[in-house]
Amino acid sequence: xQTILIVEDEPTLQKALRIALEREGYEVKSAMEGEAGLxxxxxxxPNLILLDLILPKIDGFEILAExxxxxxTKEIPVIILTNLESSQDIEKALxxxxxxxxxxxxxxxxxxxxxxxxxxx
Amino acid sequence: xxxxxxxxxxTQLNLFRECHEYNLGLWExxxxxxxxxxxxxxxxxxxxxxxxxxxxxEPELVAIIVIIVTAVIFVISHTVTQSFDxxxxxxxxxxxxxxxxxxxLRTPLSAMRWTLNLMNDKPDNPAEQQASYxxxxxxxxxxxxxxxxxxxxxxRIEMGRIILNPRQxxxxxxxxxxxxxxxxxAKASNVEISLEAEETLPNANVDPEKISLVxxxxxxxxxxxxxxxxxxxxxxxxNGKFIKxxxxxxxxxxxxxxxxxxxxxxxxSDNVLKHQTIGTGLGLxxxxxxxxxxxxxxxxxxKENQGTTFYFTLPIYK
Numbered sequence: 001x002q003t004i005l006i007v008e009d010e011p012t013l014q015k016a017l018r019i020a021l022e023r024e025g026y027e028v029k030s031a032m033e034g035e036a037g038l039x040x041x042x043x044x045x046p047n048l049i050l051l052d053l054i055l056p057k058i059d060g061f062e063i064l065a066e067x068x069x070x071x072x073t074k075e076i077p078v079i080i081l082t083n084l085e086s087s088q089d090i091e092k093a094l095x096x097x098x099x100x101x102x103x104x105x106x107x108x109x110x111x112x113x114x115x116x117x118x119x120x121x
Numbered sequence: 122x123x124x125x126x127x128x129x130x131x132t133q134l135n136l137f138r139e140c141h142e143y144n145l146g147l148w149e150x151x152x153x154x155x156x157x158x159x160x161x162x163x164x165x166x167x168x169x170x171x172x173x174x175x176x177x178x179e180p181e182l183v184a185i186i187v188i189i190v191t192a193v194i195f196v197i198s199h200t201v202t203q204s205f206d207x208x209x210x211x212x213x214x215x216x217x218x219x220x221x222x223x224x225x226l227r228t229p230l231s232a233m234r235w236t237l238n239l240m241n242d243k244p245d246n247p248a249e250q251q252a253s254y255x256x257x258x259x260x261x262x263x264x265x266x267x268x269x270x271x272x273x274x275x276x277r278i279e280m281g282r283i284i285l286n287p288r289q290x291x292x293x294x295x296x297x298x299x300x301x302x303x304x305x306x307a308k309a310s311n312v313e314i315s316l317e318a319e320e321t322l323p324n325a326n327v328d329p330e331k332i333s334l335v336x337x338x339x340x341x342x343x344x345x346x347x348x349x350x351x352x353x354x355x356x357x358x359x360n361g362k363f364i365k366x367x368x369x370x371x372x373x374x375x376x377x378x379x380x381x382x383x384x385x386x387x388x389x390s391d392n393v394l395k396h397q398t399i400g401t402g403l404g405l406x407x408x409x410x411x412x413x414x415x416x417x418x419x420x421x422x423x424k425e426n427q428g429t430t431f432y433f434t435l436p437i438y439k
Contacts, residue, residue: 010228010232012232012235012236012257012260012261013228013231013232013235016232016235016236016238016239017235019239020235020238020239020242023242023243083224083227083228083231084224086220103227104227104228104231104235105227105230105231105234108234108235108238109235109238109239109242110238110242
């Protein structure tokens with residue numbers, strides 16, 4: 001069974017993603033802030049990471065950079081899920097190594113699932 | 122084209138980068154206007170000198186004329202630059218405000234959207250599951266309403282249009298009522314609220330709705346920032362011509378480095394508890410504006426891990 005890691009600080013959004021992904025048959029791990037997310041990524045080696053950009057303490061960009069630097073996590077595909085939408089942010093995320101970038105408010109859960117299926121390994 | 126060439130040189134000089142970032146044209150940019158005014162001033166000074174020299178031989182007279190003309194042009198250019206700067210600042214604030222506000226609204230909007238997805242994708246969900254989804258939708262909806270109301274308040278405050286209807290208000294009864302409304306939240310957060318005030322507490326001369334908002338914001342923060350079991354102590358006492366209200370919590374406190382930003386719009390302290398990201402960051406900004414508009418003062422004392430005490434004063438009704 002494939003594992004997906006969600007790093008998202010909004011409880012409702014995290015829960016909704018979890019339910020939707022579990023319905024599709026994925027195993028879901030989740031963290032509400034960056035440090036815990038990094039730790040979970042290194043420990044459980046998920047098949048894909050859904051990463052929010054606005055997180056308490058460290059922001060998503062730093063987490064993304066860390067993930068791509070670390071040997072054990074750099075191959076894991078990362079999809080940025082956020083509600084920020086500036087072309088600078090999008091470019092920055094893609095340059096740092098994210099596979100793709102979704103603005104949460106503009107997508108249904110089934111669209112998120114679709115992106116997950118397209119990018120998971 | 123000469124203007125294009127000048128523009129290119131100036132952009133390369135990086136002098137007007139900020140204006141470029143905010144999409145201001147060259148002639149709308151305060152620093153450019155300042156630059157042009159400076160040039161005009163120098164040209165005026167030099168030409169006045171030569172012209173004055175032509176009409177009189179006395180160097181003192183020449184000097185006085187040059188100084189007067191330069192001074193006049195300087196004052197004019199200063200005024201012009203100031204007004205451009207104010208316009209640019211207002212523009213910048215508006216853009217940032219819209220960007221932050223829309224981002225904040227997107228969070229409850231996505232929560233509602235995805236909860237609706239979950240309900241629709243599986244219509245045969247058990248009734249209690251559907252009920253919990255509906256509760257989440259209501260929560261997101263409440264949050265959006267609060268945010269929009271806060272944004273309207275902030276907008277009115279920025280335009281100096283905050284309207285107060287002051288009258289005689291019994292603060293003890295007002296605070297009691299607010300505390301009663303907060304009991305469910307306090308219970309859920311394991312926080313005990315207490316109120317201490319004398320029977321002889323004089324009435325205040327304030328707008329009861331607006332002051333309720335202030336107390337609600339402060340009480341909400343106090344409860345939210347208490348970790349585990351704790352207490353919030355509210356007290357009110359007469360102090361000369363004012364009533365001083367104190368709201369003291371046993372919460373996580375505000376780090377020293379962040380204390381000066383506390384009353385700024387949209388500021389959330391770094392040590393905001395992880396599960397409490399549901400704040401707008403506008404509560405204290407609004408509270409401060411209301412208290413000061415009511416002729417009172419608001420301030421706080423806080424030590425990390427020891428708790429925070431907010432104080433504010435309100436005029437006594439005479």
